[in-house]
Amino acid sequence: MSDDSHARFSRFQTPDPSIPPREQSPMLPQELAWARERAFMHRFSWFVVLLPPLSMGLVLPGLAYLTILGLTQKLFAPELDVDRIVGDSLGWLALVTVLFVAGWALSNYLRDSRDPTKRYWQSLPDQGLVELERHTLVSGISLWANDFDPDCNSLTLWKNDKLVSVQSSGVSQWILAMTAAGHWLVLKDEFPGDFCYGREGRMPEKGKQLQPRQHLAIAFAPGTQLMLGQRFEGAPVPLVETPYWMSADEIKRLTEAAHHWIFFPPDRYAVVNTEDARWVQRLVDRAQASVGPQHE
Incomplete structure (x- = not known):
């Protein structure tokens, strides 16, 4: 475990x-109230789904790209013009960032919307x-x-x-x-x-x-x-x-x-x-x- x-x-x-x-x-009424309290704690939340990709996903692709270029310049190609490559890649980098954030958000959505624990507690108060x-x-x-x-x-x-x-x-x-x-x-x-x-x-x-x-x-x-x-x-x-x-x-x-x-x-x-x-x-x-x- x-x-x-x-x-x-x-x-x-x-x-x-x-x-x-x-x-x-x-x-009983008190037990139903506690079941609803638990269901609220396990509710589906767009805030939880979107917070990680929107707060971190916007910088991770660019940070990873700059890190790879910097290591390549330092270890293999000192003459590499990092500033020019970054300038020429802004459009592609923006597209990759959007796709990365969208993919991360979709993955979180599928995880939480299909989570067996959340689905169990959401249905429990209605079952009674x-x-x-x-x-x-x-x-x-x-x-x-x-x-x-x-x-x-x-x-x-x-x-x-x-x-x-x-x-x-x-x-x-x-x-x-x-x-x-x-x-x-x-x-x-x-x-x-x-x-x-x-x-x-x-x-x-x-x-x-x-x-x-x-x-x-x-x-x-x-x-x-x-x-x-x-x-x-x-x-x-x-x-x-x-x-x-x-x-x-x-x-x-x-x-x-x-x-x-x-x-x-x-x-x-x-x-x-x-x-x-x-x-x-x-x-x-x-x-x-x-x-x-x-x-x-």
Whole structure:
């Protein structure tokens, strides 16, 4: 697999035939809004098609021509009159430049208009279907993180039946839930607000915290592992609420184990692999130890 980040991103956004078929369901309004958001990100853009050839293509043929003439004069023919040759070739050079730019633009157009990822996301909102992966949660423990990214300091939240962008506080709640199948399942909820520069941020009010329920259906864009929504049903899951704030290393390790973004089969969204389960259990033990007598 390529290490190129763009290639990994494109692969993650494209349906993967190695993902087995899942239960299909009509999109809920929030899932449809996220599908449209993704479709907008993958829309066909004439700006993207024309920007490279118009910004660079106008100078590349002339630059290449002058470079070849200069090397020829220096290495093989010192008597070569470069100025005269360039003057006599302006008409041909202009024609070559136009053809070069047109060819480059056409190549970009064909690439983007036929791109399977773009075509997939453009058609997804009209299809109106998601695939569900169901989990039964048995118990859980709540941990906290304060991790602010200055390059990504906003959140997109579902409010008043629409997606809105708000400032991120950097504070996130992590639920480590045990499933009936015996797997650790990692859920994350981020909160808006002002950022606190200390390692420990401010917990949101109890009513705003994530309260998972027994039955969880994760909604995916069909054929992908890109999550569009989470559907909770049933009774509340028994939850150990801790004041444990994870360190930067713990946040990084848990983020990798959680498989929330850019991962590939056989890894599954939010499901911790066997090789990471022992580390997650040690993290759970540390978090439970932090509860202390004051919470008894």
